[in-house]
Amino acid sequence: MLQKPLNPGLRTFITQTLVLLILAAFALLIGAIAVAIAGKSPVTAFQELLQGALGTRTNIAASITRSIPIIINGVAATIAFKAGLFNLGLEGQMVIGALTGAVFANAFKDLPPFLLLPLTILAAATAGGAWALPPAWWQVRFKVPLLVTTLLLNYIANYFASYLVNFPLRDLSGGAAVPQTVMIPEAIRFGIILEGTRLHAGVFAIILLPILVTWFFSRTSLGYRIRMSGLNPDFAQYGGIHTSRMVLIAMFGSGAVAGIAGVIQVLGVDFRYIDGTLVTPAFAWSGFIAAILASSNPLLIIGTGLFLAALKVGAAGMQRNTQIPLQIADVVQAGIIFMVAIRLRIGEFVKRLLFPN
């Protein structure tokens, strides 16, 4: 009755790969249209974009450096996703973490570096995590949607941090125009691991954290409990899991990782907290998208995060060389989100096109 035209597993694989390629092509096409509307040549634009992102050793290093906060934020977003939560407050948690880290490192600068470094990271993580707790509590206790409160707390975090570095914590020594803290002790700054570039030791976190989080969710009882609370809270409760507690723990974890993303920028790039440097490049948002693209698989975020970082870095290079605005990268990014949203539809379509009956 049944003849086998193609192994079904292979069939799915072919379909999925094709879908991804179509996705990328569509997103690039949207970008190309935007470039054309701006009156430039899409071909040059993409050549320059590719060149800017991956053309030289320096550019590749710049892309990887850029991906560090994006990937870590992506991991942070994933921790909340697993609990069924949308943590839109990554930015605020990152800012609070970074500022706390900078202040902590300066306050205890006499500690030996091998103690100061981990404690600084720990302080940043704790602060980021703590900043994520009130929205979790409000949701659990008063049913205020976390999606909204986390987002609102970003503004408070940003303005609060901005006030602090403008006034009480401002570095007045150099007479710099930028509001910033004093520099952290040299001994705990991350070293450059690729000479002639800005790629710093913080890059190990983009491998370490995704592995750690993957391990946590597949191998620990707490990870299981958080996942089940995310998949079906009624079921989790029935099984004896304290779902409210899971919301608090997952949000703390998510905020802590965002805080680490922030402090890694302080330790590896800026060496101090500088007003606005974490907010302007939209690391948190890109991280969020990287997580969604990776269907919240932490290991895949390494890939999607690198891709988004390369896109941004490439676009900056393109702007330098061609005067095409770098916002094209945002257009492509938006195109990708759009494509992901309709991915399922394409999948069905492609399958029927390839394998009618």
Place this chain on the structure above:
Amino acid sequence: MSSVTGQESSNAPPVVEMRGIVKRFNQTVALNGVDLTVKRGEVHAIVGENGAGKSTLMHILAGLIHPDRGQIALNGQPVTISSVESAYAHGIAMVHQHFMLLSSLSVAENLTLGKEPTRRGLFDRIAAAQAVINLGQRYNLVVNHAAKVADLSVGDLQRLEILRALYRGAEILILDEPTGVLTPQEAQGLFRVIRELKRDGKTTIFISHKLEEVLEISDSITVLRDGHVTGTLVTSQTTAPEIARMMVGREVFLKFDKPQITPGKPVLECVELCGPGVQQATFQVRANEIVGIAGVAGNGQSELADLIAGLLPSTAGTVKICGQDVTQASVSARRITGFANVPEDRYKHGLAAQGSVSDNLLMGVHDKPPLSRHGLLDLKAIANRAVELIKSFSIKTEKPASRASTLSGGNAQRIVIARELADNKPFILVAQPTRGIDIAASEFVREEILKRRNDGAGVLLISADLSEVISLSDRILVMYDGRIIGELPAAEADETRLGLLMAGIREETTNASKTA
């Protein structure tokens, strides 16, 4: 094997004709060349074991999934049903095994969703409400149009789903295990609706595991087994054993013996337990004993179960499990004392549909050695246990890592039963154990419950299926209006005596005045 022969309208083409339907999911062949012929205006039953392909076949007809192969003709015209919308356009609508309604919207909004009445471009609330009332009156399907879907009972939800189908102009109504979630009384109500639809010339396709129902309501029957059609029958010319044989491929015995055992120590003690919907429940369940709770649904059984499980807060009284007072204890503390719970609503409480089969089998024992030590899961031990449970409860799944949502309805239910009956817990609370489960597997589940009782467990059984309660229980409690109003040894229980009690008429008052 008798076959459907044309009666009055022998020359009119069948309203539905599916030919050679093949559907594969990865490694699973769900349908392997299935033919289905349904005549206009009839009630056509589809029966078969869990995972036989019933829902899949109907999903194809309703446009939810596409067949890999095969043709569909409606009224003799070949058609391609590419989406739910196109199925609607052909007058086909399906009421699912698990409802698909938007729970934050009102009844009227849900009903009209996708075909909203508008006035000056805006949603017309009044017209929507009127639509609910009109249709409801015509078919005897009364649902409060202003209620929020989240607040409705299952029976109401189902009536709403049917109304929704009719509102969209359905001529062919597919009901996937509609009675699974209904009380016998509600099921009778549904059958009245189906007969009404039939009088209107509409066609109904009806899936059920309950053969009495199939015999009662259907005109013809298609039997599926493992993705094949093993029989097409005219209902008036067949019997339950014949259908069962075609479904299972062997004889099914619906009898088992229950050895007399003297009950041991109490494993559950409720004293004057009060809570939402439950008043002063005092009773015990002892080791080696099955205590059944009979009652018309909505008389506090579900709430009593939730109070015992710790899912609802009690307002007075005490609950002891295995001698420990757990009145104030959390769900996990109760589970640690040795308590298993097969919940009534499997999809709400019993499963995470998007989780893997293995994840689902782990719930409740995720902190128990040897599966988990010091907060670390032992994946090997967990996998071994999963494989063992999948095997012993014949859960039809591709692999333990498959999502629970890819399992057929009955197989998903088996996950819950397998998980809860495993690990020799001393007290087992089971609600509707065989709901949604095919006859052969129901037989197995009942035997399994009995085996646990023989091995020393105490079982509290809540079931809408009176014959199940009578055949399994050692003692039967009857609940009415939140109270336990009577107790009978199973040997003295019969459907009439229980029926009276369930209607709130106590033994002592039956002979005197029936004013209760």
